[in-house]
Amino acid sequence: MLIRKKAHARAGLVGNPSDGYFGKTISFIIRNFGAEVTLFESPELTIEPNERDHSVFGSIEALARDVRQHGYYGGIRLLKASVKRFFEHCVKHNLPLHGRNFTLRYSSNIPPQVGMAGSSAIITACWRALIEFYQVEIPKHLLPSLVLSVENDELCIPAGLQDRVIQGYEGVVFMDFNRAHVEKLGYGIYEELDPALLPNVYVAYTTKLSEGTEVFHNDIRGRWNRGERDIVSAMYQWANLAQRVRDMLVAGRGHEIGPLLNENFDLRRRLYKISQGNIDMVEAARDCGASAKFTGSGGAIVGTYEDDSMFEKMKAALEPLSVAVIKPQVL
Missing domain, CATH: 3.30.70.890 (GHMP kinase, C-terminal domain)
Structure with missing residues (x-):
């Protein structure tokens, strides 16, 4: 079994950064760029490093250049945190998981560090792969909140729901993060708009x-x-x-x-x-x-x-x- 799942870059058209503060935004997907996660069954659970995760450099200048471009962390922490959060969600909601193991690898051509949601794309693609591998059902309107929990709760990365919503829904989406709605249900009010x-x-x-x-x-x-x-x-x-x-x-x-x-x-x-x-x-x-x-x-x-x-x-x-x-x- 070989599973390949993608999530694309996004642009916040208007309203950002209010999405993290119970506001409203409109966002659209950018299919020109994306992250892909590949999952296949293996004897042990393995997360393979990408070129962004390496720790060997040709010079001190090369190390500094790599950190400026990719930060101090690659994508492994995103995948590890996603798998942990996925497991905990399934246990909490009594979603049965089979006992087979898997290997994860990822790639991305989303320009790094320029506000096009490269990290959440990797996480979203990972969740899609895990959902298919374990054959569990997670409603589309809940997935963005779960992806956000990986960043906010597991990795302490400050972020809002906008990126995760548009990467989950794709197309063009108007998002209303009404405070009472979000605090009661854990997600906002999402309206898909015609890209035309x-x-x-x-x-x-x-x-x-x-x-x-x-x-x-x-x-x-x-x-x-x-x-x-x-x-x-x-x-x-x-x-x-x-x-x-x-x-x-x-x-x-x-x-x-x-x-x-x-x-x-x-x-x-x-x-x-x-x-x-x-x-x-x-x-x-x-x-x-x-x-x-x-x-x-x-x-x-x-x-x-x-x-x-x-x-x-x-x-x-x-x-x-x-x-x-x-x-x-x-x-």
Whole structure:
């Protein structure tokens, strides 16, 4: 038995980072990039290392470069934590597990450390493989919360539900993380939208090294927990932007959402310390007439553009900044 399961990169179109704070977001999948987990039966349970997990380097410079690109941890911890959490979930809910062992290996071409949800893609693909191997049923609306628990509870990585929802549902999803709903049921209210409702959208990402999400979110979480007025108010504003964009898309007014995406980033810029490289990327895209905001936590942007002429203009403007521009494959 050979099982191969994938999960793709994603872009937070609008509303982020309110997903981790009982807000609302819209996200879409990026099929251009993905993580794949392979599972096959074996005598012992084995998790094979990927090139990101190695500990032998050609020089001290090579070690430093590897850490800047991939962080201090590869994917093994993600798989180990996923298997542990999967087992505990099955035991808790009396889901029978056979006694056969397996080997896991993973690969990913999702650009690292640029806010396109590479870690949660590996975890989601792992859960899909385990579900098939053990032939258990886990409802689609519950899987994102289980994936999030791997990061939040097992690995103490701060994150919200958005990435795990879109990687579980795929396509385009409007997410309402209503606090009463989430705290009572453990998941939000998820509405799948027709990808055809999207206007022309692009994704651009730096090919240089970037700070990871784990560092980026820490201070905002603390300020929100302390009830700082500016942060609490911003989460409501981001949620409202997501609701307005959702309503415009459903009404066939997708070509009008660009200013709201810009507003999403401008609010973030007032509250977060953002590196000059990220600001330059956003401003270069806007100078071409496109809208621009972060796909996640920095290193990649998403926005709308009018036509192919504007898209090519953006590519020419961003290439000198070591930024690649793509048309995301949503379907």
